[in-house]
Structures are given as structure tokens and as C-alpha cells.
Amino acid sequence: MSRPPAVARVLERVTATARRYEMFLPGQKVLVSVSGGPDSVCLLYSLHGLRRLLRIDLEVFHLDHRLRRDSGKDGEYVRRLAGRLTLPFHLRICEFEPKDGDSIEAWGRGMRMFYSAEVRRETGAERLAEGHTLDDQAETVLIALIRGGGIDALGGIEPTLGGEVQPLIDVRRSEVEAFCGALRLRPRRDPTNQDTRLLRNAVRLKVLPAIERSVGRDVRATLARTADTIRQDEHFLKRLALEAAEQLVEEQPDGFGIDAVGLLTVPRPIAARVVRDLMYRLEAAPTQESIEAVLDLAAGRPGRRRDLAGGLVASRDSGYVSLSRTSPESRV
Incomplete structure (x- = not known):
């Protein structure tokens, strides 16, 4: 039938x-x-x-x-x-x-x-x-723009x-x-x-329809295609960050050590991804401020220390930036 x-x-x-x-x-x-x-x-x-x-x-x-x-x-x-x-x-x-x-x-x-x-x-x-x-995908892209998400967020739903x-x-x-x-x-x-x-309901019921009325065309499929393109770029950058981490990062008893000079030699977007991924591995939500703080430590003199979001602490010695938790209870 x-x-x-x-x-x-x-x-x-x-x-x-x-x-x-x-x-x-x-x-x-x-x-x-x-x-x-x-x-x-x-x-x-x-x-x-x-x-x-x-x-x-x-x-x-x-x-x-x-x-x-x-x-x-x-x-x-x-x-x-x-x-x-x-x-x-x-x-x-x-x-x-x-x-x-x-x-x-x-x-x-x-x-x-x-x-x-x-x-x-x-x-x-x-x-x-x-x-x-596909509609959920389009909504997710707009929500990422509203919240200020990075390229991984703009890639939408995997x-x-x-x-x-x-x-x-x-x-x-x-x-x-x-x-x-x-x-x-x-x-x-x-x-x-x-x-x-x-937020998602507001985007679905008000924002997307208003955009489509204003431009006189369907934008959902366009947003979904954009997410697909961005996601391919995100996957490529993720591979580069993983390859860089293999060269720059070593595990320490309470966290990770990052080769400070090496971190500065890779493109800044890749360096930021290396730091962000380590924060995730330490079960902390990365913030732009925390990532910038770690990169600043790598570029500066030894002996400095910064408290980061999510209960993390970063410190700079002669060769490495160490990233660790202040205590097990500091997880968020």
C-alpha cells in the first residue's frame, strides 16, 4: 500500500x-x-x-x-x-x-x-x-546570536x-x-x-516570524544551512586545537600544565580553544574573561596567579601555566 x-x-x-x-x-x-x-x-x-x-x-x-x-x-x-x-x-x-x-x-x-x-x-x-x-536548528542559531555564543554555539545542534x-x-x-x-x-x-x-518560545513564536515578515522570505532553511557550514569550520578548528594540545599540555596531579611559550606560538583562536577545552575537562564552564586571563599569564612574567571562574586557579612559573582547582568543593 x-x-x-x-x-x-x-x-x-x-x-x-x-x-x-x-x-x-x-x-x-x-x-x-x-x-x-x-x-x-x-x-x-x-x-x-x-x-x-x-x-x-x-x-x-x-x-x-x-x-x-x-x-x-x-x-x-x-x-x-x-x-x-x-x-x-x-x-x-x-x-x-x-x-x-x-x-x-x-x-x-x-x-x-x-x-x-x-x-x-x-x-x-x-x-x-x-x-x-530544522526549525529547532534555526532557533538555536538565533539564540546563540542573542546570547553571544562562539562559533561552536553558532554551529547549532550536532x-x-x-x-x-x-x-x-x-x-x-x-x-x-x-x-x-x-x-x-x-x-x-x-x-x-x-x-x-x-527564550526559545519567544524566538519561535515572535522573533522568527517577525524576521520572515520583514524580509519577505523563509529564513529557517537558510539559518540551518549556515549552521551546517559553521559546524564544518568548527570541526576543523577543534582538530587543530586537539593537535596543539597534544604538543603543549601535560597532565599534573591537580590539573594541567600548558607550555607558556608554545601557547603563544599558535594562532590565538587555537590557543583559546586549548585553554577552553582544559577548563571543560576540569568541569568548569569557561568564560571569555578566564580564557583571556590564562593567555595573559602565558605572555607575562613568571610568579603571577589568577583566580578564574568555576573555582579554577591559573599560575605562571618559569615554563608553564598551571591550571587547577582551588578545591574539589569549588565545582559549579
């Missing part, structure tokens, strides 16, 4: 994306993260329709973040979908709450990664499939990152809705997605 055009279009796009980014290997078990919303429901049904072509086994994961009184209904809906498709279902209920000042989006993603990693370990799933779309894959990253949100409509699916609708006090 032939598929509705809206369904065939998405399946063709997902197949091309999966092959382009080599998302799956034959025989792999894939854990599909399903919130119950249109994007993740489309993702689940797309991968289910392509499972034989891609030669993958599917299991379904849902996390109840407990952010709404009726959030448990989302889990029951996803459970029914999994049952309809005769797929194993894994439910986790979040045991934590966001702290005051936390970004709800960032906190929610952190919780999904935490609990999905637990389920992946239990099931042996080698991939986690998420439902980010189609493949470790074991996480984004099969819908080339699919428009309008195509997701058409897909669900063609199959008579009724995804859950999260009312908080209409709250424009949240």
Missing part, C-alpha cells in the same frame, strides 16, 4: 539524513526519546517505518519531568504508542527539581541525558534518537554527537505536523511551549 505523500516525504528525508551522517549501523539497538509531542511522535513513527531498511531495533524512552500537574498523561500516551507498535517501553520519573535561576530548557535536557544514559546502559542501546527539527542522533534535523516542523495529520496521530500539546517568557 502506498504511503500518503506527507509521510513519504518525511521518510525520504530521514533516510537521506541518517545515511549522510552515518547515524546507524546494521543491527544496532536505538532508544527513541519520545515526549509525546508532534516532533518525537513523528520521529518514532518514522524510525518504525524505516527500521527494516535501516536494520535497527527500536525501544522507547519517556521521562516525566513532573513540571506540570498532568505530566503523567504524557507518559501514558507514549506507553500506548509503544504498545501499538509492539516496542519495549521505558518510563523514568524525574526525582529532581530545577533550582531557582536554572534554565528550564537546559535543566530538562540535562535530566533527559541523565535518565536516558541509565536506560541505555540497562538495555545496551547504542544510539539515542531525539526529535530536533546531527550526530557521540551516541546521540537527530534524524529529523532536515525536516521542517510543518512537515512534522503534516506527517502526524496524514497518519491521524494526535500528539500531546505542552502548554508551556506557548510561554514567550522562555
